[in-house]
Amino acid sequence: MSEPLIIRRRLPVGSMGKKANGWWGMLALIATEAALFAYLLFSYFFFDVQYGRGWLPEKLPAFRLSGPNTVILLLSSVAVWWAEREARKGNRARQCLGLAVGLLLGIAFVVIQGFEWADKTFTPFSSSYGSLFFTITGFHMAHVIAGLIVLASLLLWSALGYFDDRRNAPVTIGAIYWHFVDAVWLAVFFSLYVTPHLR
């Protein structure tokens, strides 16, 4: 009789960090969302290649607002990363602070992006470039807003004392989603704002 002895050991119970099924589910969600943005950017470059410079607006997308906004979004990721680290140490106050800072920086991103949109001379209905520009940045904006709802929920749950140093899987799972939203922005930013200047 062979007994897999390994079975006789203490096992964690329930939702435990990266052992939680929710963590794996979030990775699957991120994979499919990443594919969505890949198809969006494919569509953008499909037009770009077919039409060339004439397809882009007269005035290329500028860095005046989008540059600082990119930095703001990256800083929010740092704040959320720090919050997650403090969560694992069981430091609830710092964890809440990190989530709150991440949330505020995210909101700032949305507001500045609103100004950036208002600044455009084209609309989603004026040209195929406009349709794509607003669809891509709009999809990203929708993901930021979803991420803000996630961060707000995590902040609330943290403040209510739902988590401690071991039981905090939702923070880990929410944080990776927020980092993904930021990483996608870098791809969007590079495609829509940087590549037009490289031709």
Add this chain to the structure above:
Amino acid sequence: MSATEYERTPAIAEKGYETPLAHDLEAIWESKPGIRGFLSTVDHKEIGIRYLVTSFVFLVLGGIEALVMRLQLAGPNKSLLTPEQYNELFSMHGLTMIFLYALPVLSGFSNYLFPLVLGSRDMAFPRLNAFSYWVYVASGIFMYASLVLGFAPNDGWFSYVPYALKPYNPGPNMDFYALGMIFYGVSTTVGSANFVVTFLRMRAPGMSINRVPILTWGTVTVSFGNLFAVPAVSLAFLMMWADRQFNTHFFTPETGGQPLLWQHLFWMFAHPWVYVVVLPAMGLVSDALPIFCRRPIVGYTVVVLGTITTMVLGFGVWLHHMFATGLPFLALSFFSAASFVITIPSAVAVFAWIATIWTGRPVITTAFLFFAGFIAMFVIGGVSGVMTAAVPADRQLTDTYFVVAHLHYVLIGINLFAVMGALYVWFPKITGRLMSERLGRWNFWLVFVGFNLGFFPMHVTGLMGMPRRIYTYPDGLGWDTLNLITTMGAFVLAIGILLLLINLAISRRGGAPAGPNPWDGPTLEWATPSPPPPYNFPVIPLVASRHPLWEERLGETEAGHSEIHRGPVLADGKEALATTALDAQPDVILKMPEDSYAPFVVTLAMAVAFTGLLLANWWVAGIGGLAILIGSLVWLWPEAALAQKARRPA
């Protein structure tokens, strides 16, 4: 033991199905009776059965649509249908069979079988599983509402632009399809995520990744594929809907849009989809055929690698649907070559099945006949596929009945034949009753003869130049007799499928009792009673080989002996064991969710939101969206019972 304990060493015990422990587990896992249980159950077996039944309803609907079209085409110059009605019927037939039947029926088998063959108590995400089913039904009803209201999609299942756009298609027909497909994509996506995580995390201890049944390999491969393919079509349909609703300019050629972008995005999804609706069926055959050959499958490893290779290559051949669109020669050459290469991993599976039959001792049951027919149809459909992979041949054959013949050999041959065989194999597990073999023979031979009679002549009509999707044709073109034969074949096929339904209905109550393992199968589902209890296994099985129930006779005991009734006891509420992704070492004791109304309620909210979008009533859409948000928050709110909340300080 409290619900918020952080660690535990599970007790190991020897427990069967007739013990006090099993009685306790039954009480913990069973769903409520009546309508409450119906709307809230998260039992994977119940959901699997629902998937199977619903997909067969859609199969019958799509079949009736096909029969009406065949009556119209039985002879030249018939006027049973107007051209508009014909357009709507072939569009509904296509989208029904490809989306509402072909994958959901396989998801039904996978949902039912995954936890049973993996030695688990449930899927990784039971509530998401229920959600995936409800969204599938709701999106199916959404798309069929168009037919009832007289506004069915009318541009074929691939709905090319610009015909699908507002100036040429002013009614709501294409809006139903566009929004319905985005809705449906949610079901496919969450279902796929569930299969992937279940495969990686929910296997019995010891069931390392080279010991899992092949049917799970087929499904997990296409589920990975879906995660990357479905966004393409959801995005394409969103763009189409925006072009129609808001005058954006994605596909409108006169204002800087690109009609060809539609075809790219659609086929980037839809070609992988072809493999999505066949690879799990091939997996079912790879597990079931060997049972009737009384030996393990030949070449387990190469069949699995072939499955994965097919899916990966399937992402690199979409352009072969667009050979006639004037693309650069270099692109055509590359995609033609890729399309030839993809035959190799498929052929590997075919030769493995043939070798399994050849070297085995075949038992000729109805299921075996269906699997043998499946292999033969696969070869015919494969060869006609190779023919259309060649650019010059394709330019002649594209948009003719040759392509119609090819795709039906693939879809009916590799999907429906496998599904019918699989029903004969696993129906006894699901119901505890064997199906009638006598009716089964009639069922098989009518389907086999009817199918070939109906679809083989289409190759010839196609070669003679008959275009697909024409609602009628003049006489004197030499197509009359062939079309009449095709129509007769279609009706014989329909009678064959009707016999299957009759067999299912009769055997459900009157079939001979099956017992746990009527076919003497090797995998874990055959170690459970038929039908299995809600908790599947009283203790978590320990697995030491690929064929836990055959390992003594095969001598597959170098890694020890599997143990079905001796293992970890997990009975402190709804519990399951998660194991590591590759080696299946015990990793964590999971707290599984109770039955929940959240999946049903969120689905209703989505239906409201999509109806609002369809009617361009943004208030209704907004209310639906808000309801989705609230429902999701309630669903995801951390619960102490699921061990998601910290222990309260005393």
